[in-house]
Structure formats: structure tokens, C-alpha cells
Amino acid sequence: MAGSAIRLHGGIAILGCFLAVVSSVPAAAETREPSGGLVALVEAPELKDSIAPDQLAEVQAAIAAYAKRNPARAGKDEAYSYSFFPQAGILGRDLFLNNYTDQDPSSGLIRDFDCSEYTYDGHQGHDSLIRSFREQAIGVPVFAARDGVVVQTHDGEPDMNTVWDSRNRANLVVVDHGGGYFGWYLHLKRDSVAVSPGQVVTAGTQLGLTGSSGFSDWPHLHFETQKDGRWLEPSAGPCRPGESLWLSQGPVLRDFYVADFYLARGEISIPDAETFFLDETARTATFVKGVETVGLRADLRNLPAHATVHLRILTPRGKVAYEDEGMFENPVLDHLALAVFAFALNLDAVGTWRLQAEINGDLAVNVPFRVVATTKQVKNRPPNRITARLSPSKPVEGQVLTCEVQTSLISEDPDFDIVSYRYEWRINNRVVRSLTSAALTDLLPAGMAKPKDRVSCRVVPADAKSLGKAAVAMTMVEAQ
Numbered sequence: 348m349a350g351s352a353i354r355l356h357g358g359i360a361i362l363g364c365f366l367a368v369v370s371s372v373p374a375a376a377e378t379r380e381p382s383g384g385l386v387a388l389v390e391a392p393e394l395k396d397s398i399a400p401d402q403l404a405e406v407q408a409a410i411a412a413y414a415k416r417n418p419a420r421a422g423k424d425e426a427y428s429y430s431f432f433p434q435a436g437i438l439g440r441d442l443f444l445n446n447y448t449d450q451d452p453s454s455g456l457i458r459d460f461d462c463s464e465y466t467y468d469g470h471q472g473h474d475s476l477i478r479s480f481r482e483q484a485i486g487v488p489v490f491a492a493r494d495g496v497v498v499q500t501h502d503g504e505p506d507m508n509t510v511w512d513s514r515n516r517a518n519l520v521v522v523d524h525g526g527g528y529f530g531w532y533l534h535l536k537r538d539s540v541a542v543s544p545g546q547v548v549t550a551g552t553q554l555g556l557t558g559s560s561g562f563s564d565w566p567h568l569h570f571e572t573q574k575d576g577r578w579l580e581p582s583a584g585p586c587r588p589g590e591s592l593w594l595s596q597g598p599v600l601r602d603f604y605v606a607d608f609y610l611a612r613g614e615i616s617i618p619d620a621e622t623f624f625l626d627e628t629a630r631t632a633t634f635v636k637g638v639e640t641v642g643l644r645a646d647l648r649n650l651p652a653h654a655t656v657h658l659r660i661l662t663p664r665g666k667v668a669y670e671d672e673g674m675f676e677n678p679v680l681d682h683l684a685l686a687v688f689a690f691a692l693n694l695d696a697v698g699t700w701r702l703q704a705e706i707n708g709d710l711a712v713n714v715p716f717r718v719v720a721t722t723k724q725v726k727n728r729p730p731n732r733i734t735a736r737l738s739p740s741k742p743v744e745g746q747v748l749t750c751e752v753q754t755s756l757i758s759e760d761p762d763f764d765i766v767s768y769r770y771e772w773r774i775n776n777r778v779v780r781s782l783t784s785a786a787l788t789d790l791l792p793a794g795m796a797k798p799k800d801r802v803s804c805r806v807v808p809a810d811a812k813s814l815g816k817a818a819v820a821m822t823m824v825e826a827q
């Protein structure tokens with residue numbers, strides 16, 4: 348099956364065709380000029396991945412040779428657990444865990460650990476997606492889930508695959524995490540692998556960056572846990588009995604949310620998977636007074652079947668300038684979809700307008716946009732204000748620290764620009780880690796901070812042109 352095609356629900360124009368006045372919906376049938384609606388509901392390419400057979404054989408041989416050299420390590424029995432997800436970002440926010448392992452051995456049938464269908468047939472790991480190749484280009488770190496020893500690495504392969512091809516080799520890292528367990532980290536960004544075989548790593552050490560190298564059609568991390576040569580599901584639930592390997596296991600995230608959003612001048616076109624992932628449409632939230640076609644792209648997660656949508660555009664005085672409602676025609680829940688709308692609006696007043704979208708009755712989008720008098724007044728604005736939080740808030744020696752940015756996925760930036768975050772970690776005021784990331788979290792590896800050390804994380808958001816205001820979080824490390 349080719350993975351390049353994206354599925355359009357043809358003719359699903361829920362609100363009528365682009366620029367057509369919808370007569371069947373009373374709210375839009377008034378004589379008001381502006382009109383528009385849904386251009387397309389695009390179902391995302393299905394995320395499926397694997398490892399090229401020859402590369403699989405190589406990794407297995409490397410593990411076998413390693414195990415032979417280190418028999419004591421593999422045999423050591425220890426309590427095995429994960430205290431954090433080994434990728435920068437927040438699950439259910441800028442990361443989306445689309446596939447767990449498949450607990451149904453029958454071919455053609457699928458079930459994840461919780462007996463739902465967040466997996467695909469035969470899947471052996473966790474697939475967590477980042478939002479697009481734009482975020483991949485900035486960088487989304489992948490971390491060692493536990494202390495360990497690096498067994499195998501591979502780098503140098505192309506990393507923007509959108510078509511499944513079993514011949515594509517992945518950039519990868521395999522780590523011996525002790526007790527006979529191995530962590531496989533696949534599909535990394537080219538030239539991002541930051542460790543080498545034999546290297547001892549602590550939990551939270553950056554192994555590489557998220558990519559779409561190898562047998563992959565989405566920018567994502569495939570994180571697989573193996574014990575004694577067999578893959579296993581770390582999460583426990585009705586379809587995977589026993590203990591969870593997560594110290595704090597999260598649920599399968601099935602709630603609807605909007606993962607990304609922007610407006611643009613003119614209609615937005617998403618003709619293929621490449622554009623889906625590498626959409627370079629100029630984003631904006633500032634329009635010049637007059638009649639203007641405004642395009643809208645919203646990246647949706649867990650879109651319920653036949654979800655209702657109610658759109659409203661308000662003038663600076665709060666009057667409804669456009670309103671319409673309808674229903675998406677997706678017959679089943681879409682894990683990953685995007686909706687593209689376009690409106691011809693008579694932007695006849697300078698000031699702050701507002702766009703609101705209710706999905707299934709919930710106000711999912713509520714964003715301001717500006718109308719100015721002349722083109723000269725269209726100016727870039729820095730990213731919106733963020734706050735930063737460290738967790739755990741009272742860390743003890745040996746724990747991995749997480750620095751988390753709080754912002755809105757929809758309006759990280761007032762112009763809907765893609766935002767990068769510059770993280771700077773200090774211990775007792777000395778910089779110990781700094782990087783630019785697209786993710787809403789970064790980690791400080793275990794063992795770096797000692798008792799009584801003051802740890803701080805400073806984060807500066809930026810779009811392509813300007814820096815936003817820094818946010819700082821700090822704490823002190825306690826003895827164990």
C-alpha cells in the first residue's frame with residue numbers, strides 16, 4: 348500500500364462549497380456578503396512503520412554480540428520501570444501517541460493495551476508523532492528512557508520519508524537498559540544521533556532528534572521495549588494484564604483537541620502528503636481592511652465521527668460578521684485529520700476581530716486577528732507570553748527534571764507562526780545544557796544535579812523574526 352496518498356472526503360463541504368452562499372443553513376442565508384466554509388477535511392496519512400529487514404538483522408546481531416560480551420549485565424534482575432516518556436513534548440499536546448503495541452496476535456485484528464484501537468496490526472512499540480516537518484527541522488529531542496549502555500547506533504539516512512518503503516534504513520539508537528531489557532529508538536533525524544556504542548548513558552540523556560527516517564511516513568519516534576529478544580507492551584490494562592512498567596501510567600488519550608492552527612491570506616491548498624507535513628503557507632493574523640479571502644488550517648486529533656462544527660467571526664464591536672454550522676462527514680473517529688476552510692470576508696473595520704469554532708458544542712478555537720488600514724501596518728509580533736514549570740517541583744538526587752512550557756497550541760504566537768523554544772539549564776548558575784527545540788518540554792538528565800544544587804530552566808520562545816519574553820523556573824535538589 349502506498350502511503351503518499353492523502354484522503355480527502357470528497358465533496359464533504361459541510362458548509363457549502365467555497366465562496367458559495369449556503370442557503371440550507373438559516374444563519375448563513377441572510378443577505379450578509381461574506382461567505383465561505385469548509386474546503387476540505389483531509390484525513391492524515393495512516394501512520395505505520397517498521398524496520399528494514401536487513402537492518403533488523405544487523406541490530407539483532409549487534410545485540411547478540413553485546414549480550415555475549417556482557418553476560419552478567421543481561422542476567423541482572425532488577426525492578427524495571429520508566430519514569431518519563433523518552434521524547435521532548437507533552438503527550439496529548441504537541442506529541443500524539445497514535446500507536447501502542449498490538450495485543451491481538453491475529454492478523455487483521457488490532458487492540459492496544461486498553462482494548463481500543465490506538466495501534467495497527469503487528470505493531471511492536473509506541474509511536475508518538477510530532478506535528479510536522481517544520482517542528483522536526485527545529486528539533487524535537489529523544490532521550491534515554493533509563494540509565495543504560497548504548498548497544499547500536501545508525502545515522503546518515505534521509506529523514507523526511509512520507510512513503511512506506513521497507514528498504515529505507517532508519518537512523519536509530521538501541522540501549523541496554525539493564526535486566527535483559529533493551530530500548531529501541533527508531534526513525535531519528537539525520538545526523539542527530541548523539542551517542543555511540545559502548546557509551547554509558549543516564550536516564551534523560553539526549554540520544555538524538557525525532558525524524559522520519561527508515562520505514563516511516565510520519566515524523567515520529569518509535570520507542571520499543573524488548574526483553575530477552577521479544578518486544579513487550581510497557582503499559583498495563585484490560586488487554587495487557589500484569590504490572591505497568593510506567594511509574595505513572597497515563598491513559599490512552601482519546602479526547603478531541605486542536606493540535607495546530609493558523610490563518611492565511613487566500614485559500615490554503617494541501618494536495619499531497621508532502622504539503623500535509625511541510626506546509627509552508629505564509630501564516631498571518633493581520634489583514635488589510637477590505638474584502639479578503641481568509642484561509643484557515645486546523646490540525647485535529649481524535650475528531651469524533653460526524654462532529655458538528657459551528658463557526659463564527661466577530662467584528663471589533665462583537666457583531667457577528669459570519670456564522671455557519673454543519674457537520675464533518677467522517678464516518679468514524681479520525682485520530683489525525685485536518686480541516687481547511689476559506690472565507691471571503693468584508694473586513695470593513697480596523698481593529699481586533701475574533702474567530703470562534705465550536706466542535707461538538709465545545710469552544711475549540713477562540714482567537715483574535717487584526718485588521719489594519721494599510722499594508723505598512725502588517726508587522727510581525729513575537730510569540731505570546733509563556734510560563735515555565737519544573738517537575739518534580741521538589742526533586743531528589745538522581746531524578747530526571749522536566750522543564751515544561753505552558754502556552755496555547757492554537758496561539759503560541761499571535762501571528763500563528765511556528766515557535767521554537769531556547770532552553771537553558773543552569774546548575775548553581777552555570778549553564779549545563781542549552782538547545783533550541785520545537786517541543787514544549789526539555790529534560791535535564793539524571794545525575795547532573797547534586798543535593799543542595801540550585802537548578803534553573805530559562806526558556807525563550809521565538810518565531811523566525813523575533814524573540815518573545817523569557818520564562819524561568821527554579822528549584823533546589825534534595826538528598827535522597
Ligand SMILES: [Zn+2]
Binds near residue numbers: 446470472474570
Ligand atoms: Zn512504530
